Amino acid sequence: MSNLGEFDPDFYQSNYTIDNQEQSCNDSDAYGNVYGARIPQANEQPQFAFVPPEMLTSSELGINFDHIWQKTLTVLNPLKPADGSIMNATDLAGPILFCVALGATLLLAGKVQFGYVYGLSAIGCLGIYALLNLMSSSQVSYGCVASVLGYCLLPMVILSSCAVFFSLQGTTGTVCALVIIGWCSFSASKIFISALDMEGQQLLIAYPCALLYGLFALLTVF
Template sequence: MSNLGEYEMDFYQSNYIIDQQEQSYHDSNAYGNLYGSRQTQATEQHQPSSSVPPEMFLPASYAGQPFQPASNLDYYPHSSSDDGFDEEPPLLEELGINFDHIWQKTLTVLNPMKPADGSIMNETDLTGPILFCVALGATLLMAGKAQFGYVYGMSAIGCLLLHTLLNLMSSAGVSYGCVASVLGYCLLPMVILSSCAIFFSLQGTLGTASVLLIITWCSLSASKIFISALSMEGQQLLVAYPCALFYGLFALLTIF
């Protein structure tokens, strides 16, 4: 009985394998015939006729030769960004910061007898004035006087009053930025005076003489620049008087 059972199992397994192989073979043949027929039809459809030239199948906008790659110059135009970057001015020049002009203005203020260049002085450069105002407030703070608010407030109000006065005195006219720039640069001698106040008191005779000298220095420098920029020859003393009053307020902050 055991031999008969093994024989039946072997028989059914062999029949199953044979049937499965035959079915797979027929399926693969059918799929191959179907795929081959479709490929043949697609080839026949896409294959051009021998009587039609290949140029007929090219698009109308194609201007090149057949069987040759077209040029991509139209798709990648030459960019002019590199030339634009070369022609752009430096960043400091765009911000209005010119160290050469700042140095020339500083030397003009430090030397009251030096002639002023009106083309350079007639600029709204506020880099130097802001630095000198901060330096004045810092030196007053080192002397034990926190007067930043007074420095900024008197600077703004004084520039506004002098701007109005200079527009009334001159026919050319001047902008508020130019007035603020000139008065701010001429504040440099006052910074020197406040630096001296850190080490000794200015309430004696020597201090009073130093204060008067600094006020005269600042007012003469500012008036010289104003008459050069506004073409106000022969009116330096008239311009120097309100400038002396303006710088006298900062001198009072330095002394007391």
């Protein structure tokens, strides 16, 4: 037993100190930097990447709200000169919104006409597209034609909103419908001649546009 008592202090005695622990931690950090990313410590603050403000604009989504606003103002003010560079941009966000608004206001007036609105829009855009390509020396895309005709549908939405509150089947309603048709066709023809450099041909373009918007007026009045 005396031999075991003498052996115990020697057995538990060790040269491993706190300095060795710190050195081993530093070695592990070094190995972590070599073989992979080091696990962040608790007292380290996370670093966030800076994102430029221009990358957060609506253009990343394909929607330019400035163009939508400029086109809407051009339609609402027929006497305002049209900017051809803006109108050449194919933008279908506004036209889709106005088509849905037209169908919704007709629905509030007790007329379920969504199919007619979409069908007339597609066929009318196809006809105006073919006509403009025959009349103009410069080619125009189908998306551009659909965009212009869709934005110029906004006055018709105003007419259908009035039909929610009172009937348009009368002299007053007929006069209002004719004014709205002239408004839509004049705005559309103004934009087309500005975008396609077709000066002196506005009446020739306004006539087929008036026929198209007349169909929408018939849906609204009757």
